[in-house]
Amino acid sequence: MENFIVSARKYRPATFETVVGQQHITGTLKNAIKNNQLAQAFLFCGPRGVGKTTCARILAKTINCTNPTAEMEACGQCDNCQSFQNGHSFNVHELDAASNNSVDDIRSLIEQVRIPPQAGKYKIYIIDEVHMLSQSAFNAFLKTLEEPPSYAIFILATTEKHKILPTILSRCQIFDFNRIQVEDISSHLATIAQRENIAFESDGLHIIAQKADGGLRDALSMFDQIASYANKNITYKAVIDNLNILDYDYFFKLTSFLTAAEVSQTLLLFDEILNNGFDGNNFINGLATHFRNLLVGKDAATIKLLEVSENIKQKYLDQCRQTELSFLLTALNLANTCDLNYKNSKNQRLQVELALIKMCHIRSVVHLAQQPLSTSNTATDQDQDKKKTSLSKVEDEKPKIEQSSVIEPVPQKNTSVTEQQPVIPTSISLEEKPKETPKVAAIPSATSISINIPKANPASTLIPSLNDLERVANGEDDGKPKTVTGEAREPFSYDRLLEVWNKYVQILKAADKINLFTILNNFAPILLSPVLIEISVESKTQEQFVQQESVELMNFLRNELQNFAIDITFKQVERKLENRLYGNREKYEYLVNKNPKLEDLRRRFNLDINP
Template sequence: MENFIVSARKYRPATFETVVGQQHITGTLKNAIKNNQLAQAFLFCGPRGVGKTTCARILAKTINCTNPTAEMEACGQCDNCLSFQNGHSFNVHELDAASNNSVDDIRSLIEQVRIPPQAGKYKIYIIDEVHMLSQSAFNAFLKTLEEPPSYAIFILATTEKHKILPTILSRCQIFDFNRIQVEDIASHLSTIAQRENIAFESDGLHIIAQKADGGLRDALSMFDQIASYANKNITYKAVIDNLNILDYDYFFKLTSYLTAAEVSQTLLLFDEILNNGFDGNNFINGLASHFRNLLVGKDASTIKLLEVSENIKQKYLDQCRQTELSFLLTALNLANTCDLNYKNSKNQRLQVELALIKMCHIRSVVNLAQQPLSPNNTATDVDQDKKKTNVVAGQEETTKPKTESENTVQAVAPVAKSAVLPNIPAEEKPKETPRVGPPPSATSISINIPKPNAISTLIPSLNDLDRVAQEDDDKGPKKVTGEAREPFSYDRLLEVWNAFTQKMKATDKINLFTILNNFAPTLLNPELIEISVESKTQEHLVQQESVELLNFLRNELSNFGVEVTYKLVERKIENRLYGNREKYDYLVNKNPKLDELRRRFNLDVNP
């Protein structure tokens, strides 16, 4: 029975020309040999399986070849080449620093360096995994590496350049090996498959190349494994089954469900994926990669970033034409947030399902955000042309919707806050009818219609639904009108101001609480409030919450003409010595959590 040789060894490159994906290094080495400008020490660094040791062996073989070709390749026929290929060369020494990393091993190597070559021009020492050498071994090696004999050349190889001493790095010519491109790996695998009479599909080889993550040795190992699994017929299905990879079709189908807002189909497909043995974290990462590929397929200049086969690339191009850019950006953000929170979640499946449900509603939220809102619009979830009937103490009361000037709508059932606001022509608006009978029942709700420039506050962020829901629970039905302009005193302003700062403190918005608590507001005129800040950064922080601040002030003060302005001020620092208690009180004022920390650890403040 013939011994089987794995492809990684059988098809290991023997010349610079056959090295895959490292042309920038092989070209440099060939020119150095041609011009007789070889350094005394080389350092080959890069990821695993990209050809570092292979290039070191090819270099060692080529510089001792007695009859190199015009392209500076080893002839493979001279005595030196034959002895090297048979493993009997006395001029090439390999040392595995992972298992020979002591000072004694390096001293033994240095003793061998003193002996000149008996045949050939150079003695080459290849030290693999050189970063594994001990500190003392590195120090023992320094002098020899800096001033070796003229016939000695050292080739060091490592996957972790950052672990090598700077004194070693400064004595070497450094060559950084790149991860091999997916196309190069797939092309090399197809060549090997043809030589081995193995049937293959291009899509299957591309999946292997992507899974290898730039390492050709890993790709060849998977290639051998799947060739055995599929009985020398490498198909796309055989690859994804053997390597436990999610099929592209899952993501294409899922994206169509998400854009169509089919929540039930989306959750059923995710359940099928989990039942097939795939992890939720791998799924959400794969979905994010799918959205990324759709995003780069949007622009003709970035299509080259799609590292997939032509067949799959065409599917991406077809789907990216049917998917909006706003959907892809929002979905990418949701997938990234889900990935960050996945490991810390106690219900990981729910974490992914919640992200998928949010993705299903991206289009509806974006469409709502794009709808214009005019001051003449009113919102209700019932037909405004119908009459509303309230029965109070057995008496029937019939009312009509109120006029535009009041900007309020009375409804028997609670009204959804995110309801679409219909446009009502001015000539069709019902006239105001005086109220007859007792006041409305407790179930009726009044809704304030915001100004046109506040439309963004109606649409919650998909990433902040929890906060919006909590705020909605805290807000009771409060009747206010958009035309209210009740005057208020400065004392009333301070009372409302302090209530808002305490609300910020209770919701853990400590930065905003500290800024607003530093200076009392100034009432420049009956409706203009000046906020003092110490920097542009503080002003920006307050502006981020300005919508919530204005809504709070206007509601509590019953004055919708209230506006705010900002003023940069400098805090006056008194030139005096402060005691420990004063310092502590100042710090607590800046960050109230400091006092909680003191109580938790039972600490005292020195007088």
């Protein structure tokens, strides 16, 4: 136990070549040393555990090495390298700004800067967690950082660059360290496992690399922990048990249940996951990640985004071929909504179960939505042929109609006669017609027409929403019309337009839509052409607000005016406001303009006007 050293320290890189995943940084630093173009100050930024302090120490050792290699690496044999490796170098000073952040600590460092190096060419000052310095300490450090002695080099390291003063940033060469890739961490862990004679499974190391979130130090800490837990046999099962991670198999099995619409099996599997001690929020996030991986696996160009081992990647590729794109997109949306509502829900388990039940019905809902659409297209073509035939018969019978009795016609669905009436889904008799229907000459009794209007299928005009799965699954409908169709082109006057316009405005007022009521009530509509109506608004915001309600407005105008070619446009205008009289002087001048004798009266009595 006395000789044990954690892997993060034991295998800490000692040369630029051994730094993992930061080749863009190490390559730049080696070229700067080779060309003798070292800056006065460096700032290393990036997440924790990615090699900032390590690179700072390697740089400090390399620039003082007396026998560097051809690749600009420290030799490790000279006196400067040996003293640095043993921790006795007088040319390298490290300061932890988290615990030494006062102005006195910086003044002490500045005093040390004045002393030139006794051995070696440079004196290097490494300040870790530099963002923790106080404001006064930063200000005391500015002048020395801008104009240090030729032998002094400052290397600052921080995880929060945004907390550093811009005046400090402008005096440094900034190097941004990236999060280390999953594959780089996994291969590095495999190398260490081989050196330590630790048996491992590549899937287990891959899970550790994913859990580390780009930090190699975190990965090495978990590696040591699991090696002790599994007695130097790192398996996939040991990793997920020790790190409390949901097994991939759960998500693969759950996805097969969801696509097969097996609600009971889905809920039982979720209950098993909860009983194993996993949180519902972590589960739903993991499920969303699983759907995301299936989505990127469907395209050969995005397969590289699957940051999993080869065995798991093959499972993803197999399942994504059996899963439709529509299912994945809808399930991702449901999982994201569940995640957003999870923390605010009082019954969090029910929130997740409801999302899973909806996912089970995705396929049936999409099928139900698409089936009527495919049949309605054929039916529409047949209806068009029937309409043309019936209309031609009516044209032939026109001369005979003029002498017949008067009845009220029954409009057909999607007909192009001059008057379009609402579709009534029953067989209509003459007594059931609306009183407002204009009367025309009817066909004689010998050629009278009986019209049965079928019920409109709601699914033929609107795709069902997933927000109400039970209603859609049962084929129920709220009975409200979903679309307004027609081909009537009845001309109308401007007075009739104003009458219908005012009627709609009053409907808005009764419905408490005060904002829309105010906008439409401020200006009367303008009839630019027989079918184009101009609406005046005072701002772009009002125009966008009216556009949101434009569908209902146009449907109302088209139905009332019986002209389905009506369209609306917008024009931005300024409302002319009357000049208001606020002060006594303005009021007096207003009265004098009306009666000039008022000024003579004021002068005669020597009156003053109060301000």
